[in-house]
Amino acid sequence: xxxxxxxxxxxSKSFGAFKALKGVSLEIKKGEFFSLLGxxxxxKTTLLxxxxxxxxxxxxxxxxxxxxxxxxxxxxxxxxxxxxxYALFPHLTVFENVAFPLHIRxxxxxxxxxxxxxxxSLVQLEAHADKKPxxxxxGQKQRVAIARALINxxxxxxxxxxxSALDAKLRQRMLVELDAIHDKVGITFIYVTxxxxxxxxxxxxxxxxxxxNVLQIGSPQQIYENPASDFVAxxxxxxxxxxxxxxxxxxxxxxxxxxxxxxxxxxxxGEAPVGARLSVAVRPEKIRxxxxxxxxxxxxxxxxxxxxxxxxxxxxxxxxxxxxxxGAVTVFRQHANWSEGVPDIRWKDEVYLSWSARDSVVVxxxxxxxxxxxxxxxxxxxx
Amino acid sequence: xxxxxxxxxxxxxxxxVTVFFAAPLAIIVAYSxxxxxxxxxxxxxxxxxxxxxxxxxxxxxxxxxxxxVSVLATVFTIMIALPCGYSIAxxxxxxMRLFLVIVPxxxxxxxxxxxxxxxxxxxxxxxxxxxxxxxxxDSVQFLYNQGAVILVLVYMYLPYAILPLFSTIDxxxxxxxxxxxxxxxxxxxxxxxILLPNIRGGLVTAVLFTFIPMFGAYAVPxxxxxxxxxxxxxxxxxxxxxxxxxxxxxxxxxxxxVLTGIAAIVFAFVSRRSSHPVIEESGIGPVSATAGIPxxxxx
Numbered sequence: 001x002x003x004x005x006x007x008x009x010x011x012s013k014s015f016g017a018f019k020a021l022k023g024v025s026l027e028i029k030k031g032e033f034f035s036l037l038g039x040x041x042x043x044k045t046t047l048l049x050x051x052x053x054x055x056x057x058x059x060x061x062x063x064x065x066x067x068x069x070x071x072x073x074x075x076x077x078x079x080x081x082x083x084x085x086y087a088l089f090p091h092l093t094v095f096e097n098v099a100f101p102l103h104i105r106x107x108x109x110x111x112x113x114x115x116x117x118x119x120x121s122l123v124q125l126e127a128h129a130d131k132k133p134x135x136x137x138x139g140q141k142q143r144v145a146i147a148r149a150l151i152n153x154x155x156x157x158x159x160x161x162x163x164s165a166l167d168a169k170l171r172q173r174m175l176v177e178l179d180a181i182h183d184k185v186g187i188t189f190i191y192v193t194x195x196x197x198x199x200x201x202x203x204x205x206x207x208x209x210x211x212x213n214v215l216q217i218g219s220p221q222q223i224y225e226n227p228a229s230d231f232v233a234x235x236x237x238x239x240x241x242x243x244x245x246x247x248x249x250x251x252x253x254x255x256x257x258x259x260x261x262x263x264x265x266x267x268x269x270g271e272a273p274v275g276a277r278l279s280v281a282v283r284p285e286k287i288r289x290x291x292x293x294x295x296x297x298x299x300x301x302x303x304x305x306x307x308x309x310x311x312x313x314x315x316x317x318x319x320x321x322x323x324x325x326x327g328a329v330t331v332f333r334q335h336a337n338w339s340e341g342v343p344d345i346r347w348k349d350e351v352y353l354s355w356s357a358r359d360s361v362v363v364x365x366x367x368x369x370x371x372x373x374x375x376x377x378x379x380x381x382x383x
Numbered sequence: 384x385x386x387x388x389x390x391x392x393x394x395x396x397x398x399x400v401t402v403f404f405a406a407p408l409a410i411i412v413a414y415s416x417x418x419x420x421x422x423x424x425x426x427x428x429x430x431x432x433x434x435x436x437x438x439x440x441x442x443x444x445x446x447x448x449x450x451x452v453s454v455l456a457t458v459f460t461i462m463i464a465l466p467c468g469y470s471i472a473x474x475x476x477x478x479m480r481l482f483l484v485i486v487p488x489x490x491x492x493x494x495x496x497x498x499x500x501x502x503x504x505x506x507x508x509x510x511x512x513x514x515x516x517x518x519x520x521d522s523v524q525f526l527y528n529q530g531a532v533i534l535v536l537v538y539m540y541l542p543y544a545i546l547p548l549f550s551t552i553d554x555x556x557x558x559x560x561x562x563x564x565x566x567x568x569x570x571x572x573x574x575x576x577i578l579l580p581n582i583r584g585g586l587v588t589a590v591l592f593t594f595i596p597m598f599g600a601y602a603v604p605x606x607x608x609x610x611x612x613x614x615x616x617x618x619x620x621x622x623x624x625x626x627x628x629x630x631x632x633x634x635x636x637x638x639x640x641v642l643t644g645i646a647a648i649v650f651a652f653v654s655r656r657s658s659h660p661v662i663e664e665s666g667i668g669p670v671s672a673t674a675g676i677p678x679x680x681x682x
Contacts, residue, residue, distance in 0.1 A: 054561055074564040087562035091580045100576075101566040152567060 003031040003188035004065040004078065004155035006051065011060035013046055020046040022212040023060070028190060028205075033182050035191045035199040038209035039235065044192045045084075047209075048158050051190065052081050064156065079156035080149040084164060086141045088133035094120070094144050095129040101152045119147040122181065139170045146181065156188045163198065175202055196236045200224060208232050224283075226361060233281040233363050240282045240329050241363075246272050253299065253357055256280060260327020264301045265357040272362055279363050285332040286359040289319060290352050291343055299357040305329065307349045319345065321353060329353055408640075415633035423627040433634035442618065446638070449614040452529060452604075453597035456536040460544045460593045461586070463537065468548030468585075469578075472555070481549070484542050492539070496606045499535050500526060503607070527609035535603050540596060544589040551585025552578075587654055594650075595643050615639050 006028040013021040021043045028034045036044040049055040051062055053074035061070050069077050080101075088097050096103075098119055102112045120126045123143035133141055142162060149157055162178075163171045179202045182189050193199050199206050200220040207217045208231075216228040227233035230241060244258035246268075254268040258280065266272070266280050288294065294302060305321035308328070319331045331353060333345070345351060415433050417425040436442075471480045487495060502508045503525035510522040525531060555578065563573035579586070601616030608614070615635060622632035 052565060054565075074561070075567045075569060081562070081565045083558055083562060085556070085558055087556070087558040089559060089562075089577055089581075100563070100568075104567045104572060104576075148566065 002155065002186045005030045006079075006156055006188060006190065007061075007063035007066070008047070008051065009061050009063070011047065011050055011057045011062070013043075013050060013055060013057045019212050021050070021057070024209075024212070024214055025060075026207055026214065026217065028188060031186050031188055033179070033189045033191065033202055033204045035193060035203040035206045036209060037193055037196060037199040037206050037235075040194055041211075042209040043212040044194075044209050045160055048081075048160055048190065048192045051156075052079060052158050053077050078154050079158055080152055080154040081158040081160060082142075082145045082149045082162045084161045086133075086145040086165075088141055088144055088148075090133055092132075093129065094125060094131050094133070094136070097133065097144055098148045098151055100148065105152075115151060119151045122150070122184070123147045123177075138166050139174060142166065142174060143177075146178075150181075150185060154187065156190060157185075159189060159191045161192055161194065163193075164195075171198070178202060200236070208235065210235075227281060227363055230279050230281075230363050233361070238284055238330060238332075240284060240287075242280045242282070242327070244278065244280060246274050246276045246278065249274060254362075258327070260325045261303060261323060261329075262325050264303075264360065265299060266360040266362060267358045268362050281361045281363050282329075282355055282359060284318070284330040285334070287329065287331045287353050287355045289321070289331045289333050289345060290354075291345065291349065293352045294354045301353075301355050301357060301360070303329070303353045305351060305353060307345060307347055307351055310345065310347055317345075319351075321351060411633045411636050414630055415637050417630050419628045419630050421627075423623075423629055425629055430630070433628075433630035436628075436631050437634055437638060442635070445613055445615055445618055446642075448529075448612070449598060449600075449616075450642070452533060452612070452614065453536070453594055453600070456533045456540070456597050457590060457594040459533065459537045460540055461548075461589060464541060464544035464548050464589060467541075467545045468552050471545070471549050472552040473557070477553070481546075484545050487542065493602060493606075495539070496535060496603060499531075499538070499607060503531060503534075526607055527612075529608070529612045531607040532600075532604050532612045532614075535607050536597050536600060539603065540593040543592040543596075547585045547588040547592065548582065549585075551582040555581055583654055587651055590650060591647055594646065598643050598646070599639055 006026075008024060008026040008028075011021050011024045012019070024043070024047060026034075036047060038044050046055060050057050053069070053072060053076075057070070061068055063069065064078060074081075089100065092100065095116055098116045099112055102115060107115070117126060117129075120129060123146055125140060125143055125147065128136065128140060133144065136144065142165075145162070159178075163174050166174060175198060178189075178191075182202075191199070191203065200223075203220055205217060205219055206223050208215045208223060210231055216223060216232050218226075223232065224236055227236060227239075233239045233241060242256075242258040242261055242264070244256040244261075244264070247255045247257050247263065249255070249268070249272070252267055252269060254266050254272045255263050256266050256272075256278070258264050264280070272278055294300065303321075303323055305323040307319055308322045309318075309320040311318040311320075314335075316332050316334050319333065321329045321331060323329065414425050416429055416431070418428050418430045418432060420426050467484075471477055471484070474480055490498075500507070504510070505522040505524065505526075507525070509525065510519070513519045513523060559577050559581070560573045563577045564570070568576065599616050600614055601620055604612050604614045605617055605620075615638075619632050619635050619639075622628045622635065
């Protein structure tokens, strides 16, 4: 691996009274595609700027390959940044923009030209070398910024919401390209984003951040399937959060009396003693919906409700089901077998919901989120 | 049919420029080609006498002095205005600082020059302090020399340089400086290679706004300059009011106008060329040369 490992330990940073980072620690491995994911204002960009050297942390250390770089200015660190606004130099052409770092290092002309054209071809922009940035499309500007950031052969590439200014289609394509570039250059990527889809689809690991803290670090699967807290569960994808009290335990399962739902069976490993109050997350796509009652099955939760809101979106329909107990559940139903005569489910239909107890995840209930989730209704997350 | 009212709307402007700019200029041009009348005014007969008189060595000395004094004063002004404009653009309370830059305009120009005399004079503020500390028993001669003229010129025209520089720096995207630092440039390299080329417009405006009035300076060298700091503006005034050679005064005026015009054009041209530091310094050459490299260039 050509990349470096990056160690962030105990970084705190305040801007006036605002605490942007509250003692953040991370270990990023060599060559990893690591994402910092969180809502705006969570501190992810500040953390990136601390790693890049644009901000001095109030306390804590940044290490690259085991070497403390905390005091070094940005030009002395072996990491380069792709800025959210691209930050292309408007008075220089594409070629000159990419050549800028080499020009600063006084690389001889022949080598300079060779390196620049090599990196322009990496991002498929050879044909646009003579253009000024103002003549490029958003995606092209983005690629120039990437080529320019890579030409110094950094061991870490920092990407600050690089795709946020692009439209949805182009974002998907650039994401695939970024992944390909990462595979090709093999260095460490640290990717800041507020878009959980982006983070899930390209990252080796993700750190979910909120209010200056890291809430969970893990692979996309771990983060999605086993969120460590209410916040993570709601921020990553859509989820149903049920608040309830543990009534009894048997084997690896707990029976929880959930507000608005009644008793549900939940997989629980030790962390849920009888009488404990906790929140349970169930992903909407894990819940099956049907007009007929499902056959008897162990460890299956079955609820009955009325379709209040079917939201059709082509590849799937999202249903919000109101239960007799007052709760509401969000369900996704894929249209994989639409043509096979599966009965359509319409507004005000009575339906059965069912999901395996193994798909109910106990997430720790933290106080700030309890208020929002306490009404027992599903909490549709952002997007 | 839509009528184009543009010419009607711009009529007041056209009238104003004609009456107060074009006509006086035409009169000066006309006078410069006429014979002098004995007590001022001109005789209505064509003559090149005034232009022949321009070759006078004294006049050329003054012209040369005027040029270097205004160039030097312009350089100092820009050197002060650049960091000023930068710090105002980056500060939190821009309005307050801009206000402080403009405040001197509330005082009359001549009074501000006299204020400098009060500061620099033999019985002035600075000499009082020097004497109080026993650093000198006599007084130090600050006034009535080239240095005093340059100092006061810089002071007078500083706001004209700060304001355009501030407004372009304020629009500058400072992320570009971070990007330059990130890509390996030192603080100075980032400012020189990224900030300067991108605020060229403001720089050109600032230079022209200071150089042109300085080149025609009259009151400042008259009040704080000595015999050896006479500038073209003073010579013109003398020709009009004392020597009463109006055609010569007109011819010198034409000279000043033409020289400033040339200087402005040359400067604008030079600054445009040097706005591509990367090309020039590394000799990458016109980049079209690189476009000729097929993708095989990466091999």
